[in-house]
Amino acid sequence: MSTxxxxxxxPLGVKxxxxxxxxxxxxxxxxxxxxxTRYILYRDRKEWADLxxxxxxxxxxxxxxxxxxxxxxxxxxxxxxxxxxxxxSERAFALTADAIDLNAANYTVWHYRRVLLQALSKDLxxxxxxxxxxxxxQPKNYQVWHHxxxxxxxxxxxxxxxxxxxxxLSQDAKxxxxxxxxxxxxxxxxxxxxxxxxxxxxxxxxxxxxxxxNQRHFVISHTTGFSDPAIxxxxxxxxxNQIRKAPHNESAWNYLKGMLQDRGLSSQPGLLxxxxxxxxxxxxxxxxAFLFDCYEDALESSFQKENLEQEHKETLKKAxxxxxxxxxxxDTIRKEYWQFLGRSLKNKYGGxxxxxxxxxxxxTQEAS
Amino acid sequence: xxxxxNQFEEFEQIDFLRDRHVRFFQRTLQVxxxxxxxxxxxxxxxxxxxxxxxxxxxxxxxxxSKVMIEWIYSQQVLxxxxxxxxxxxxxxxxAHIGIPYSTKxxxxxxxxxSGHVAMTYTGLCSLLxxxxxLSRVNKEAVLAGLKVLQLEDGSFYAVPEGSENDIRxxxxxxxxxxxxxxxxxxxxxxxxxxxxxxxxxxxxFGQGAGRESHGGWTYCAIxxxxxxxxxxxxxxxxxxxRIRRWCIMRQQSGFHGRPNKPVDTCYSFWVGATLxxxxxxxxxxxxxxxxxxxxTQDRLVGGFAKWPDSHPDPLHAxxxxxxxxxxxxxxxxxxxxxxxxxxxxxxxxxQLQQTWRDNAGSCVGQQ
Numbered sequence: 001m002s003t004x005x006x007x008x009x010x011p012l013g014v015k016x017x018x019x020x021x022x023x024x025x026x027x028x029x030x031x032x033x034x035x036x037t038r039y040i041l042y043r044d045r046k047e048w049a050d051l052x053x054x055x056x057x058x059x060x061x062x063x064x065x066x067x068x069x070x071x072x073x074x075x076x077x078x079x080x081x082x083x084x085x086x087x088x089s090e091r092a093f094a095l096t097a098d099a100i101d102l103n104a105a106n107y108t109v110w111h112y113r114r115v116l117l118q119a120l121s122k123d124l125x126x127x128x129x130x131x132x133x134x135x136x137x138q139p140k141n142y143q144v145w146h147h148x149x150x151x152x153x154x155x156x157x158x159x160x161x162x163x164x165x166x167x168x169l170s171q172d173a174k175x176x177x178x179x180x181x182x183x184x185x186x187x188x189x190x191x192x193x194x195x196x197x198x199x200x201x202x203x204x205x206x207x208x209x210x211x212x213x214n215q216r217h218f219v220i221s222h223t224t225g226f227s228d229p230a231i232x233x234x235x236x237x238x239x240x241n242q243i244r245k246a247p248h249n250e251s252a253w254n255y256l257k258g259m260l261q262d263r264g265l266s267s268q269p270g271l272l273x274x275x276x277x278x279x280x281x282x283x284x285x286x287x288x289a290f291l292f293d294c295y296e297d298a299l300e301s302s303f304q305k306e307n308l309e310q311e312h313k314e315t316l317k318k319a320x321x322x323x324x325x326x327x328x329x330x331d332t333i334r335k336e337y338w339q340f341l342g343r344s345l346k347n348k349y350g351g352x353x354x355x356x357x358x359x360x361x362x363x364t365q366e367a368s
Numbered sequence: 369x370x371x372x373x374n375q376f377e378e379f380e381q382i383d384f385l386r387d388r389h390v391r392f393f394q395r396t397l398q399v400x401x402x403x404x405x406x407x408x409x410x411x412x413x414x415x416x417x418x419x420x421x422x423x424x425x426x427x428x429x430x431x432x433s434k435v436m437i438e439w440i441y442s443q444q445v446l447x448x449x450x451x452x453x454x455x456x457x458x459x460x461x462x463a464h465i466g467i468p469y470s471t472k473x474x475x476x477x478x479x480x481x482s483g484h485v486a487m488t489y490t491g492l493c494s495l496l497x498x499x500x501x502l503s504r505v506n507k508e509a510v511l512a513g514l515k516v517l518q519l520e521d522g523s524f525y526a527v528p529e530g531s532e533n534d535i536r537x538x539x540x541x542x543x544x545x546x547x548x549x550x551x552x553x554x555x556x557x558x559x560x561x562x563x564x565x566x567x568x569x570x571x572x573f574g575q576g577a578g579r580e581s582h583g584g585w586t587y588c589a590i591x592x593x594x595x596x597x598x599x600x601x602x603x604x605x606x607x608x609x610r611i612r613r614w615c616i617m618r619q620q621s622g623f624h625g626r627p628n629k630p631v632d633t634c635y636s637f638w639v640g641a642t643l644x645x646x647x648x649x650x651x652x653x654x655x656x657x658x659x660x661x662x663x664t665q666d667r668l669v670g671g672f673a674k675w676p677d678s679h680p681d682p683l684h685a686x687x688x689x690x691x692x693x694x695x696x697x698x699x700x701x702x703x704x705x706x707x708x709x710x711x712x713x714x715x716x717x718x719q720l721q722q723t724w725r726d727n728a729g730s731c732v733g734q735q
């Protein structure tokens with residue numbers, strides 16, 4: 001490909017409209033450099049003249065081809081040239097910023113930039129500023145968060161992280177990348193102290209933020225743990241309070257159940273009564289499902305225990321009533337599922353002993 | 369004059385715009401505008417969405433298989449003469465690094481050339497869909513390249529240079545080993561440990577330990593365990609029932625990926641297929657699921673979007689079709705829920721694997 005400049009009368013604007021395949025010999029006019037803010041293609045930059053650009057070779061029959069503009073192809077043709085040489089230079093570092101600007105999802109560019117950050121002993125504080133800006137623009141990109149994590153590790157300095165992540169979450173409180181990064185920072189650098197407060201503030205803003213509930217569980221399980229009955233009581237109370245404010249909130253119910261399910265839902269003193277009270281005024285499919293799970297847990301404990309036969313029968317009856325209520329009225333979208341659960345429960349715990357009925361019935365639903 | 373029942377069925381048939389979707393995928397296979405630049409390094413996976421989508425639509429005849437197969441093989445990282453790059457093996461997403469086009473070895477040594485685990489997975493699937501016999505896949509290099517990606521904790525990187533590591537790439541690794549019928553590329557027990565460690569308090573899987581449970585990562589967890597043949601070994605009946613509950617609660621009309629998030633077409637597959645693997649998809653509400661998926665159908669350009677009145681993209685177009693296939697939409701081929709290819713392509717794989725076993729057996733017999 002020729003690197004000799006030739007005068008051209010074509011203005012910049014028209015160039016942008018041209019065919020996607022980079023044409024050999026496209027050049028700017030001889031007023032090169034007159035306007036320092038005007039973008040100059042790499043192939044027209046004197047300081048890059050020593051490098052032979054490397055076009056992307058998709059072969060004779062490319063598939064899922066992306067139609068790149070001249071500007072885009074030019075940057076990446078030079079990126080490929082640098083890669084091939086494994087050049088470690090300031091100009092290479094500067095080019096990676098252009099390449100990222102065009103496609104921040106190109107993981108090879110990010111990797112190469114990290115190689116250069118090390119090889120050239122670049123200022124990592126500056127890099128933190130750079131990556132902060134990029135993440136703010138593209139907060140759902142995997143590569144940018146990974147890059148940030150690498151820089152934080154190299155600096156061994158997480159001091160800006162919690163605030164930064166809080167900023168990102170203030171724009172999207174459920175951004176999975178942000179939460180993941182936050183968990184990593186907290187766990188790696190032991191920054192647990194204020195996290196429960198942070199979570200509570202988020203839940204005050206939006207009690208239905210499932211990510212915040214998850215973070216609550218994360219913080220407590222890694223700090224006080226859930227063994228202390230006082231903690232469990234506190235958390236049960238917290239859940240019930242939030243449920244009173246917003247009854248139709250699966251996150252709160254999942255948290256309550258998740259915390260208690262391995263100890264036996266039916267063995268938590270006084271809980272069943274509280275749930276039955278709530279049922280009258282703050283009912284939801286989640287409350288009823290929780291009740292069902294309590295009854296199922298009780299059935300498991302009282303199964304085939306002689307002095308509990310009557311109680312067992314009554315619990316089974318209540319559980320089956322809940323299934324019917326969910327299937328027919330309160331959670332009809334899952335009608336088939338609740339009926340299936342009812343059948344399974346009856347089969348397992350039915351007073352007449354296990355029947356011959358299949359617990360996994362044949363397809364009960366026709367395809368539409 | 370059709371009966372009332374037939375008229376209703378006809379209306380439903382008309383609503384699903386098969387030909388538009390075929391054309392959507394055909395266009396995807398040709399040229400995408402520059403605003404799709406962020407897909408450059410994952411083009412092979414986009415190819416997979418289009419090919420598998422056409423397969424589900426039973427429309428693969430519009431594809432020039434030979435041409436596609438050559439392009440896919442040109443993405444394979446070929447071993448150099450001295451095999452010094454074996455542990456960079458696998459398939460690239462595209463030739464963005466600047467390797468010259470080649471489908472035959474020996475490979476060219478390049479300081480930054482390596483496979484990407486998700487591209488190896490979708491590359492192998494794409495070859496199977498096109499009826500290729502995988503004979504040009506360098507299994508030694510693919511498995512060597514895979515092995516170096518697994519961390520101590522059982523999760524995988526995407527590339528040997530390093531990247532984020534999580535459960536998605538365990539799924540890709542398990543699929544690769546499953547297809548090649550060779551599990552030497554990964555430590556299964558460590559992978560299971562990581563998967564179990566990702567099980568959240570609310571009975572589904574996050575991307576790693578402590579993280580929020582999510583429909584996509586739950587699919588990766590369950591599908592991986594199924595491919596490994598370890599579902600019942602890794603998870604107790606009680607745990608499986610709890611996971612079933614979490615998954616089935618994701619249905620709102622279509623499905624969402626996390627509690628209190630909006631529904632999104634792709635979860636009709638991620639969560640739907642998980643429910644199918646757990647034998648309870650039959651208890652979901654087919655009509656509401658179908659109505660939602662079709663509400664995201666683009667009637668003009670074809671394909672599906674994540675939400676109604678949004679732009680369609682290849683991923684949602686493909687997974688929307690898979691979601692419809694799960695509920696038995698007429699004229700759509702059935703999809704293998706763990707491997708995410710049609711049952712037809714899966715049968716082709718099974719035949720291939722039988723041939724490999726037979727050949728291995730006959731070699732032993734000759735000794």
